Amino acid sequence: MPRPVHFEVPADDPDRLIAFYRDVFGWKIHKWDGPMDYWLVVTGESGTPGIDGGIARRQPGATVAMSLDVPSVDEYAGKIESAGGAIIVPKMAVPGVGWLAYFKDTEGNVFGIMEEDESAK
Helix, strand or coil, X not given: CCCEEEEEEEECCHHHHHHHHHHHHCCEEEEXXXXXXXXXXXXXXXXXXXXXXXXXXXXXXXXXXXXXXXXXXXXXXXXXXXXXXXXXXXXXXXXXCEEEEEEECCCCCEEEEEEECCCCC
């Protein structure tokens, strides 16, 4: 059963948002070494309840989004559309991490699905 494994928070000013979450919650945040501006967020110690996430520069229409771990983005994209959801960002590679796509559910909420695949390019 797919579970939430990641959240993403959009930011107009990533440095300001990073300072906010560090100061308020003590989250550990560091810049990702990938091909885009992205910061990885660690919200707690390994083995404790909760999930980690990321901060990205805001894109038009961006909202806080959770991502679910799935065995196949293609398979679950079909299930989502069959159930009345809509693709808003097609399957794309996150180099060295996997495949990601974003959808709207039947109420207009945005969420992502992620298929782990270190060979994704």
